[in-house]
Amino acid sequence: xxxHGTSTAQDGTSAASPHVYTASAAHGLAVxxxxxxxxxxxxxxxxxxxxxxxxxxxxxxTSPAGRVSATSRxxxxxxxxxxxxxxxxxxxxxxxxxxxxxxxxSENKYLLPxxxxxGDLLVxxxxxxxxxxxxxxxxxxxxxxxxxGAAFVLAxxxxxxxxxxxxxxxxxIVLNVTPVVALAPALVVAFGFGMTPKVIVTAIITFFPVLxxxxxxxxxxxxxxxxxxSTLHASRLEVLLRLRMPSALPFTLAALRVVLPLSIxxxxxxxxxxxxxxxxxxxxxxxxxxxxxLAQLYAAIAxxxxxxxxxxxxITVIEKRLLFWxxxxxxxxx
Amino acid sequence: xxxxxxxxxxxxxxxxxGVSTVGELAPHVVADPDHxxxxxxxxxxxxxxxxxLSDVELVVPRGTFVSLIGPSGCGKSTLLRAVxxxxxxxxxxxxxxxATPEExxxxxxxxxxxxxxxxxxxxxVRQNVELPHKVNRRADRRRADRERKHPVPSAxxxxxxxxxxSLLDMVNLTDAADKHPGALxxxxxxxxxxxxxxxxxxxxxxxxxxxxxLDEFTREALRLQLLTLWQRMRTTVLFVTHSVRxxxxxxxxIVVMSARPGQVHEVIDVDLPRPxxxxxxxxxxxxxxxxxxxxxxxxxxxxxxxxxxxxxx
Numbered sequence: 303x304x305x306h307g308t309s310t311a312q313d314g315t316s317a318a319s320p321h322v323y324t325a326s327a328a329h330g331l332a333v334x335x336x337x338x339x340x341x342x343x344x345x346x347x348x349x350x351x352x353x354x355x356x357x358x359x360x361x362x363x364t365s366p367a368g369r370v371s372a373t374s375r376x377x378x379x380x381x382x383x384x385x386x387x388x389x390x391x392x393x394x395x396x397x398x399x400x401x402x403x404x405x406x407x408s409e410n411k412y413l414l415p416x417x418x419x420x421g422d423l424l425v426x427x428x429x430x431x432x433x434x435x436x437x438x439x440x441x442x443x444x445x446x447x448x449x450x451g452a453a454f455v456l457a458x459x460x461x462x463x464x465x466x467x468x469x470x471x472x473x474x475i476v477l478n479v480t481p482v483v484a485l486a487p488a489l490v491v492a493f494g495f496g497m498t499p500k501v502i503v504t505a506i507i508t509f510f511p512v513l514x515x516x517x518x519x520x521x522x523x524x525x526x527x528x529x530x531x532s533t534l535h536a537s538r539l540e541v542l543l544r545l546r547m548p549s550a551l552p553f554t555l556a557a558l559r560v561v562l563p564l565s566i567x568x569x570x571x572x573x574x575x576x577x578x579x580x581x582x583x584x585x586x587x588x589x590x591x592x593x594x595x596l597a598q599l600y601a602a603i604a605x606x607x608x609x610x611x612x613x614x615x616x617i618t619v620i621e622k623r624l625l626f627w628x629x630x631x632x633x634x635x636x
Numbered sequence: 637x638x639x640x641x642x643x644x645x646x647x648x649x650x651x652x653x654g655v656s657t658v659g660e661l662a663p664h665v666v667a668d669p670d671h672x673x674x675x676x677x678x679x680x681x682x683x684x685x686x687x688x689l690s691d692v693e694l695v696v697p698r699g700t701f702v703s704l705i706g707p708s709g710c711g712k713s714t715l716l717r718a719v720x721x722x723x724x725x726x727x728x729x730x731x732x733x734x735a736t737p738e739e740x741x742x743x744x745x746x747x748x749x750x751x752x753x754x755x756x757x758x759x760x761v762r763q764n765v766e767l768p769h770k771v772n773r774r775a776d777r778r779r780a781d782r783e784r785k786h787p788v789p790s791a792x793x794x795x796x797x798x799x800x801x802s803l804l805d806m807v808n809l810t811d812a813a814d815k816h817p818g819a820l821x822x823x824x825x826x827x828x829x830x831x832x833x834x835x836x837x838x839x840x841x842x843x844x845x846x847x848x849x850l851d852e853f854t855r856e857a858l859r860l861q862l863l864t865l866w867q868r869m870r871t872t873v874l875f876v877t878h879s880v881r882x883x884x885x886x887x888x889x890i891v892v893m894s895a896r897p898g899q900v901h902e903v904i905d906v907d908l909p910r911p912x913x914x915x916x917x918x919x920x921x922x923x924x925x926x927x928x929x930x931x932x933x934x935x936x937x938x939x940x941x942x943x944x945x946x947x948x949x
Binding site for chain 2: 524526527529530531532533534535536537540544545548551626627628629
């Protein structure tokens with residue numbers, strides 16, 4: 303669980319990012335932009351290892367006549383996502399895991415349930431799982447909303463008023479390093495059973511990464527741009543709205559990439575440690591474990607994993623849309 | 637940092653060639669509204685033993701193109717930033733046509749083109765060029781009021797700078813108007829930055845080595861384009877460069893500075909005729925002036941302390 307507060311996006315010095323371009327006399331000739339196949343000089347984003355090793359290996363073994371670059375400019379027959387080199391390694395590893403699972407399950411049924419049992423449950427009781435998933439999702443979304451909102455507002459306030467930053471940041475750090483599960487019983491005492499303590503737990507879990515990332519993002523405006531705004535005598539509000547917030551967007555979305563799945567985790571953990579409802583996938587997991595119903599247990603886990611993946615896909619789509627201008631999106635292959 | 641009295645009887649009424657005067661003059665400011673005056677400027681960075689700027693004196697008449705040239709560490713960029721109000725200084729004064737740098741910035745009379753293009757990558761070229769008009773609108777309103785109260789005969793062609801489309805056309809960026817800076821080459825990005833600064837119709841244009849990151853041919857082409865733009869607007873320009881050719885091509889005056897401590901070594905007038913086209917750049921007169929500037933630079937280099945001193949400190 304990468305719950306570290308460090309930002310996963312790069313330094314926001316976008317103005318100086320070097321690109322490969324065909325040189326032109328400065329008489330208005332059109333310049334072709336860098337295509338997204340050649341890695342630009344300044345992008346530190348590393349494509350997924352599977353992408354790199356797979357195509358490279360395939361190129362070396364299958365093409366005798368000259369080296370076919372894995373990132374050849376659109377001359378391959380299939381789009382990248384459909385090429386066997388892309389989905390084959392993943393599929394192979396999934397199959398291997400499934401086989402290993404079945405073997406362990408056949409040896410010892412208290413270790414892992416048979417995959418067929420899990421599959422059957424998923425199909426038969428899909429409505430039950432769906433309603434429980436919705437209960438967990440509600441907690442996750444509300445908690446995320448509160449945690450994100452509070453972190454964003456606090457980050458903006460702290461970036462503008464230095465005194466508040468020095469006052470609040472240490473408290474936030476202490477909150478971050480305190481195990482949230484230790485706070486849960488206290489929250490139950492304070493707010494009783496029900497949704498409130500769960501939402502608070504989720505909010506606390508999602509708070510810190512967003513705070514750190516947005517704070518860093520708001521401060522990562524290149525100095526020359528700040529100078530230009532200063533000579534225009536732009537007000538602090540104008541600098542905040544026109545300059546700092548858009549600069550913080552890559553960092554914010556990077557934080558969302560971390561906390562969106564984390565919110566699900568938070569909701570489940572909250573259901574474990576702050577009991578008081580009969581619904582939710584976390585509650586389901588607890589009762590299944592208590593009754594040694596392994597198939598149900600793993601079915602719930604499968605639903606949680608699927609929800610996490612959907613969240614990640616969502617954020618990836620949003621990032622592509624909103625961050626088309628940022629280096630992190632150029633040359634990206636994932 | 638209040639302005640000192642400089643030649644009180646030199647204050648002229650009326651403006652020069654369509655460029656309006658800077659703001660209401662504060663009562664205590666009795667300074668020359670037609671010159672940029674730097675007097676006795678001192679600045680030392682904390683932790684440094686040698687002054688970045690030491691007793692720098694400079695007078696720039698309105699409408700001249702002045703280059704600042706000198707070896708590294710001579711304080712030319714520091715001086716530019718001080719004039720822009722971006723950096724404070726320890727002693728001395730700077731007045732921009734009678735106002736302090738802060739007052740000039742408040743009135744949006746200062747255009748800055750920094751070394752890196754400093755464009756906003758999430759905006760298109762057109763939006764980037766329009767940006768100054770959306771920021772600090774109060775200054776625009778005050779300027780409009782002033783121009784209504786004291787209508788100034790505007791120079792022909794000045795209106796072309798007010799319209800974004802004609803501005804983009806002047807820098808040959810009409811085709812790229814809807815692209816984002818990430819899709820442009822370095823030369824094109826600097827053209828956008830220059831267009832943005834010219835669109836302000838500033839009283840003073842500050843350019844900090846804007847072409848230094850570009851290749852030779854792009855540099856030459858952009859120089860000529862800058863000359864064409866400047867011919868139409870005739871604003872006052874302070875241009876920092878380390879290229880002698882560039883300084884001689886563009887400017888009316890070249891200020892040669894020496895380093896450690898940073899001070900003005902010599903001011904050389906460039907007597908080449910205006911408007912300057914490609915033909916002037918081939919004239920032998922240009923080379924004579926270039927040689928003179930180079931000789932002066934050599935003297936400036938020798939006048940300053942050896943670089944080794946700074947590395948050790």
